[in-house]
Amino acid sequence: MAIFKRRQERVPCTVEVSHRFEALHAHVRFNNGAVVYPGDEVLVHGAPVLAAYGEVIVEDRTATITRATWLERLWTRLTGDFDFMELCEFSFSEEIRL
Template identity: 60%
Template sequence: MGLITKEVERAPCTVEISHRFESLHAHVRFSNGVTVNPGDEVQVQGPEIMAPFGEVVSEEREAVIFRASALERFWTRCTGDLEVMELCEFSFSEEVTL
């Protein structure tokens, strides 16, 4: 893996989609212990998975992992905290407006 080049890796995975009142989530678990690092991109192969309300659907799939280059990993580590803060909304006033 070079400074600018990317590696592509394939891994078997389990996709779990929950569409319940208690939990609305989608998780991907790699079957062979592969880890995803900062800057990596994961693409799960196959058709869209739809879970009806009140159910949890789990399917075996294959994932393609595009490994970040050294430069991308460095940039992600440097700017990651700033990007997460964009998701937060803080208000220290007593006024509530929507």
């Protein structure tokens, strides 16, 4: 049945990787305005982008968006808050525990 089949889209994208003191990030922008919804998966094609300290690298690439089925999207929305709560269980401090 078509409602249970995952669809794939190939889209042009821009990858920006920053490895600076002010900003350490990696961003993907879809150049055609595509939007990623809960449960969707994105695969950016090409070799890994490795920025040396102090560099910002911007490259044009192609990405494949695998769209979630309606059931996967519903499941992701229902269980997403639980995954977020797992992140809240961790804290970062200088306290040393033995």
